[in-house]
Amino acid sequence: MFRRNRRRSAFGKKFQVNRIEVWNTPPFFPLDPIVVSNTTVLSTTVSNMMVSNLPNTDLTKNLKICCIGAGYVGGPTMAMIAKQCPDIQVHVVDLNQVRIDRWNSDDLPVYEPGLDAVVRESLGRNLRFSTCVDEAIAESDMIFISVNTPTKSFGVGAGRAANLEFVEKCARQIAAASTGHKIVVEKSTLPVRTAEAVKRILESSTDKASFDVLSNPEFLAEGTAVTDLLNPDRILIGGESSTAVETLAAVYSRWVPRDRILTTNLWSSELSKLTANAFLAQRVSSINAISALCEATGADVDEVARAIGTDSRIGPKFLKSSVGFGGSCFQKDILNLVYICEHFGLSEVAHYWEQVVAMNDHQKQRFSDRIVRTMFNTVSDKKIAILGFAFKKDTNDTRESPAIYVCKNLLDERAKLRIYDPKVSGKQIREELLAAFADPMGNVPEKHQQLIASNVTVVSNAYEAAVHSHAIAVLTEWDEFKTLDRQRLLGSMLRPAFVFDGRGILNASEWRQDGFQIHTIGKA
Ligand code: UDX
Ligand code: UDX
Numbered sequence: 001m002f003r004r005n006r007r008r009s010a011f012g013k014k015f016q017v018n019r020i021e022v023w024n025t026p027p028f029f030p031l032d033p034i035v036v037s038n039t040t041v042l043s044t045t046v047s048n049m050m051v052s053n054l055p056n057t058d059l060t061k062n063l064k065i066c067c068i069g070a071g072y073v074g075g076p077t078m079a080m081i082a083k084q085c086p087d088i089q090v091h092v093v094d095l096n097q098v099r100i101d102r103w104n105s106d107d108l109p110v111y112e113p114g115l116d117a118v119v120r121e122s123l124g125r126n127l128r129f130s131t132c133v134d135e136a137i138a139e140s141d142m143i144f145i146s147v148n149t150p151t152k153s154f155g156v157g158a159g160r161a162a163n164l165e166f167v168e169k170c171a172r173q174i175a176a177a178s179t180g181h182k183i184v185v186e187k188s189t190l191p192v193r194t195a196e197a198v199k200r201i202l203e204s205s206t207d208k209a210s211f212d213v214l215s216n217p218e219f220l221a222e223g224t225a226v227t228d229l230l231n232p233d234r235i236l237i238g239g240e241s242s243t244a245v246e247t248l249a250a251v252y253s254r255w256v257p258r259d260r261i262l263t264t265n266l267w268s269s270e271l272s273k274l275t276a277n278a279f280l281a282q283r284v285s286s287i288n289a290i291s292a293l294c295e296a297t298g299a300d301v302d303e304v305a306r307a308i309g310t311d312s313r314i315g316p317k318f319l320k321s322s323v324g325f326g327g328s329c330f331q332k333d334i335l336n337l338v339y340i341c342e343h344f345g346l347s348e349v350a351h352y353w354e355q356v357v358a359m360n361d362h363q364k365q366r367f368s369d370r371i372v373r374t375m376f377n378t379v380s381d382k383k384i385a386i387l388g389f390a391f392k393k394d395t396n397d398t399r400e401s402p403a404i405y406v407c408k409n410l411l412d413e414r415a416k417l418r419i420y421d422p423k424v425s426g427k428q429i430r431e432e433l434l435a436a437f438a439d440p441m442g443n444v445p446e447k448h449q450q451l452i453a454s455n456v457t458v459v460s461n462a463y464e465a466a467v468h469s470h471a472i473a474v475l476t477e478w479d480e481f482k483t484l485d486r487q488r489l490l491g492s493m494l495r496p497a498f499v500f501d502g503r504g505i506l507n508a509s510e511w512r513q514d515g516f517q518i519h520t521i522g523k524a
Contacts, residue, residue: 066136067144070094074146080229082127103129111396114226137177146187160339175205212244217273223394238269281330285359291522301522323502324402326391368409379415385465388476389421396423426458471498
């Protein structure tokens with residue numbers, strides 16, 4: 001059974017949201033908007049609060065932190081706090097024993113350049129990974145919630161709303177295991193006004209403890225997590241209690257300049273995270289929309305990106321055309337934004353953001369269609385070398401990777417895939433592909449299990465992938481693909497030797513000169 005909380009179709013199912021029904025339907029949805037004005041007044045005073053310019057070591061003296069969720073965000077973020085604050089005890093807990101064992105080993109569950117050294121520096125000193133959730137909560141002053149918040153795959157809001165059941169469970173567990181006063185920090189990306197619901201659960205579940213709830217979204221990008229954490233553009237803290245906000249700010253100010261620590265009200269902080277990801281994804285979809293036009297007209301998408309990116313109002317980042325964006329955040333957060341807008345009756349706004357995801361789906365489909373069309377309208381029984389399966393370089397994360405969808409489309413066409421990724425295991429690749437063929441109940445039809453068993457081979461380098469292949473498709477921009485030995489590849493491939501560069505990383509004229517028929521995203 002392959003049950004993934006993956007969106008099946010963002011647009012397949014329209015639904016009417018009944019506000020009361022949503023609020024009463026677990027997993028919960030943030031509070032009814034009627035109370036917004038009261039709390040906004042309260043929290044505005046905090047957003048305007050003056051935070052002192054010096055690190056307030058008194059506030060962090062003997063501080064004990066725990067984090068529930070040792071994933072791609074919780075693990076690296078806590079390792080960085082432990083590294084930068086050797087006097088603060090940091091305990092990261094997770095339900096997943098295997099994951100915890102790997103954090104305690106030399107084979108970390110998350111691949112990130114530089115992360116090994118950061119973890120090693122503090123592990124056993126002031127950094128601990130375990131499955132002792134209650135113990136960690138009980139002994140800590142500050143508890144981060146960093147569990148995953150996937151798109152709901154069932155019930156109201158399926159395919160769009162965030163599934164907050166893990167967050168709700170965490171809140172109940174925190175309440176049950178707490179005494180005294182605790183600061184609870186939302187690190188997970190959550191819909192606007194979730195903090196209010198978390199606070200209500202905490203306060204109504206116990207009279208042995210009191211709580212402040214803060215929102216502190218994480219902006220690190222995978223692949224650059226360590227540098228992003230060391231040198232963030234900003235730290236965002238939303239909250240009502242100035243002491244709680246100041247305490248968390250004092251932790252970060254050990255290494256982040258104070259003027260980069262922004263404080264806002266809770267709801268602005270929650271919404272800013274969704275908005276930041278929506279804006280970033282929108283840029284990628286915008287340049288990808290233009291890439292289709294470039295292919296039709298003979299313009300070059302990289303030249304267009306350079307030309308517009310030098311306008312200081314637009315800027316050069318996030319203008320790299322690709323086979324589509326992936327990762328655990330962009331699609332999930334936009335769909336969540338869409339759902340929230342619909343909930344508030346803002347259907348035009350919802351529709352506007354929905355198009356960012358629609359364009360991304362189109363880009364993935366367009367890429368696999370181009371492969372089939374170029375290879376004489378059939379790839380049946382043809383070997384295609386797939387270079388890269390992670391959703392971007394320098395990570396082993398495959399969540400929502402465009403490679404999954406391109407491979408699925410090619411398998412639907414009965415292609416034989418030889419897949420290589422430097423950091424993703426064969427097991428993970430097969431699981432992702434099986435999940436892509438699963439029905440809404442998570443069952444994979446027998447014929448598709450057989451298709452994957454017979455048509456997918458996972459190999460250990462790019463040259464092995466290319467042996468006897470009709471084509472190479474580059475789906476992740478790993479640096480090692482830029483310097484491949486072209487003669488060696490060509491020598492083992494069938495003719496014409498097709499190359500489809502879905503990341504625009506290969507020097508097309510050199511490949512063409514060497515005898516490849518190369519097709520690049522955004523170039524005719
Ligand atoms: C994070 C955020 O939390 C998410 O909201 C954001 O959108 C993306 O980044 P991430 O760290 O990438 O999620 O998720 P994942 O790598 O899946 O880690 C979550 C961890 O929480 C898992 O190890 C899971 O075992 C753990 N977990 C989940 C618990 O310990 N308890 C639970 O109840 C649920
Ligand atoms: C994103 C946000 O950048 C980060 O701030 C947030 O905390 C989590 O979500 P992440 O998903 O890890 O981070 O990586 P990111 O670098 O944003 O890339 C997302 C996807 O967009 C990748 O598939 C990437 O290949 C693609 N992308 C990015 C492009 O196709 N073109 C670009 O120009 C940039």
